[in-house]
Amino acid sequence: MIRKLAFFGFLLRRAYATGPGLTLETMNQNMRxxxxxxxxxxxxxxxxxxxxxxxxxxxxxxxxxxxxxxxxxxxxxQKPLTWPRQVLALVDLPDEAGVDNPNVSKLFPSDAVERAKVLKEYMGGCGSGAYSHSQGIRGIREEVAEFIEERDGGIKCNPDDLFLTNGASTGIGHILTACISSPTSGVMIPIPQYPIYSASLALLGGKQVGYYLDEGKEWSASMEELERSLEEAKGRGVDVKAFVLINPGNPTGQVLSKDAIADVVKFCSKHSLILLADEVYQENVYDPKKTFISCKKAASDAGMLGQLELVSFHSTSKGIFGECGRRGGYMELTGFDPDVQAQIYKLASSGLCSGIPGQVMTSLMVKGPSPGSVSYESYxxxxxxxxxxxxxxxxxxxxxxxxxxxxxxxxxxxxxxxxxxxxxxxxxxxxxxxxxxxxxxxxxxxxxxxxxxxxxxxxxxxxxxxxxxxxxxxxxxxxxxxxxxxxxxxxxxxxxxxxx
Ligand SMILES: Cc1ncc(COP(=O)(O)O)c(C=O)c1O
Missing domain, CATH: 3.90.1150.10 (Aspartate Aminotransferase, domain 1)
Structure with missing residues (x-):
């Protein structure tokens, strides 16, 4: 009865009111x-x-x-990698149908079962259907921290500075949201760029400050160009807050040298710009003469790690996993004011937590089967x-x-x-x-x-x-x-x- 009345009310409003409450003109124009x-x-x-x-x-x-x-x-x-999917399936299955089933060894390799048990323990008996800590499951963040430390030659990584995210996209959204405090706030982005940056800035009502990559020089960015772009933006009253570096590049495919990254680090430090290091393609380096160097490593080697705010994004969507639909990834914050970091945590909390399958994939991306285990070679x-x-x-x-x-x-x-x-x-x-x-x-x-x-x-x-x-x-x-x-x-x- 109540539903019938509500529907009748809706029809009446449609018939006599001036039209729908939300039109293209009245909706959020930034979104439009x-x-x-x-x-x-x-x-x-x-x-x-x-x-x-x-x-x-x-x-x-x-x-x-x-x-x-x-x-x-x-x-x-592209086919999914077998072992991560086996572990993921076991994490999702109820214990009696999966890790504790008497026939589990007939279907799953022992190292997948062992790893699934560890992940279930990280979840503290709640299983994969419960919300986790808003920064992500602690045990997984510890694994990510170990991965980063090993990748960067031992530079310390604190799991408390890591946020597990729904792909890199949510992390990027959180940081840009924190940066855009007024319509004059701006962020430097490469041109060409991956359009999440221009789109998010448009949505948040911030200013896009483009710096051109030089196609004739393998899509590198010169310091003159960075200074020009910043000066030009300041000249039009933009309060430039942050700088985006995409390495390896999308859509441009370049892999930057340590010196080129160090130059960007110095530029950001000199102008107090938060450096957003989009490093989602870190595993996708094909040129044998090139290696991926993280911004954190380049900053550390240049003796500048404590001298700038740096956030690095990674994802399960790219690399070799290609698990885009799992929505896994992380961001690492370095050098942030703890009060600002607490606000970013609050923002992450408003989304409760990132998806658990994505968190599990992130764990498996940073830590595969151990050398010598049954699945190691096939993986x-x-x-x-x-x-x-x-x-x-x-x-x-x-x-x-x-x-x-x-x-x-x-x-x-x-x-x-x-x-x-x-x-x-x-x-x-x-x-x-x-x-x-x-x-x-x-x-x-x-x-x-x-x-x-x-x-x-x-x-x-x-x-x-x-x-x-x-x-x-x-x-x-x-x-x-x-x-x-x-x-x-x-x-x-x-x-x-x-x-x-
Ligand atoms: C440079 C770059 N950053 C971030 C993303 C976001 O990906 P995801 O949210 O799936 O991690 C992409 C996706 O294509 C990308 O190319």
């Missing part, structure tokens, strides 16, 4: 203006083509969409297979793209992307302008409709004025990626013909 290219117009069109292909399989000259728009490895065929072999294939694809795609006339693509030293520059015909630029879009989007939509390949227009990441192109992942499996490279070429020729 926020853009997120990797799931933007081209992807929406790709999704609708996927639906059309289901009902009418011959409506396009291809049978399926090849999604290269997003770094989501499992969605394009390492599976990891090497994925890594070696990514490395081959990184080389193959860059080489293939560079063979197309009018394309130029920097080496993908790391991460999962190629970001070619494409010379666009003048007529295409004019056509895009007439359609009220940019030539990158026109190109990406044309590529999608001709070949089924879904890329992201370069404009979505930001770029030098006059530059055009797109970002593609090299995540589809090797044969499919080879075909994609062929199709990039075929489409480009058709596009040139159309707009000659």
């Amino acid at each position: 203006n926020m853009e997120y290219a990797v799931r933007g117009k081209v992807v929406i069109t790709a999704d609708s083509i996927t639906s059309s292909l289901k009902s009418s399989p011959t409506s396009y000259p291809f049978s399926k969409i090849i999604y290269t728009n997003i770094g989501n490895p499992h969605s394009v065929g 390492e072999k599976e990891k090497a297979t994925i890594f070696d294939s990514l490395k081959r694809r990184a080389i193959m795609v860059v080489e293939g793209l560079n063979k197309i006339e009018g394309f130029s693509c920097q080496p993908a030293e790391g991460s999962m992307y190629c970001f070619p520059k494409v010379e666009m015909p003048k007529k295409a630029i004019e056509a895009a302008r007439k359609e009220g879009t940019n030539v990158d989007t026109l190109y990406a939509l044309s590529l999608l409709e001709a070949t089924g390949i879904c890329v992201v227009p370069a404009a979505g990441f930001g770029q030098e004025p006059g530059r055009a192109g797109f970002r593609t992942t090299f995540l589809p499996q090797e044969e499919e990626m080879k075909q994609a490279v062929e199709l990039f070429k075929v489409h480009h020729e058709q596009f040139l013909e159309k707009y000659k």
Whole structure:
């Protein structure tokens, strides 16, 4: 009865009131203006083509969409690593159906059972269905701290400074939320950048302060450019609070040297900028001449660790795990005012805790099966297979793209992307302008409709004025990626013909 009355009330309001309470005009305008290219117009069109292909399989000259728009490895065929999934399953199963079942050894290796027991102990008997501490399960944070210490050659890491997060994204959101205190607050972000930064700043009502990466110098950033960008922002009244460094780069794929990182550390320290070190691709380094150096290590070696506020993000979504859907990751805070850190903890607490499967994946990412245990060799072999294939694809795609006339693509030293520059015909630029879009989007939509390949227009990441192109992942499996490279070429020729 009450429900009937409520529904009647709702109908009356719809009939007599002026309209819905929330309209495009009355809603949060920051949210409305926020853009997120990797799931933007081209992807929406790709999704609708996927639906059309289901009902009418011959409506396009291809049978399926090849999604290269997003770094989501499992969605394009990467297999999950077996051992982490075994442990995760055992952690989730009730004891009697899993770790304590008399037949468990028939289905699961002993090191998966042992590890699941340890994780269950960390959960203090609550199991994986309970909220954890808002910074994440203590035992897992201790494992992450050990991993960081080992990675950085023994520099201390305090588990109390670690927050387990739903992917890196939530951590990034928390820190940016803490930084944007007024509409004049700004954050320096690389151009091109991964659009979570521009999107979050738009949502929070902060200012984006772009610094250009130099494509001609393997996407490095010069100190002159950083100083120029900061000065320019100050000149327009922006109170610059923080600096984002993405290493290895997305969409640009560069792996920075220790000296280059140390320069950024010095710059941030000199100007009291919080350094947000986005290090989610730390395992994805393919160039044998390059190694990943964390900002923390570079700062420590430069004797500057205590002299700046640094936050580093990592994730289970990338690397070799590619477990994007688990939403696992962590952030480490270094040098923060304890009162500010307490506020960040309060913010994390408002979300109660990050997802437990993500926390478990984070644990397994930082600590695999021990050498000599039953699963060790097969686990390492599976990891090497994925890594070696990514490395081959990184080389193959860059080489293939560079063979197309009018394309130029920097080496993908790391991460999962190629970001070619494409010379666009003048007529295409004019056509895009007439359609009220940019030539990158026109190109990406044309590529999608001709070949089924879904890329992201370069404009979505930001770029030098006059530059055009797109970002593609090299995540589809090797044969499919080879075909994609062929199709990039075929489409480009058709596009040139159309707009000659
Ligand atoms: C540079 C960078 N940072 C952060 C993220 C966020 O990923 P997640 O929230 O899945 O960890 C991504 C995802 O693609 C990324 O490329």
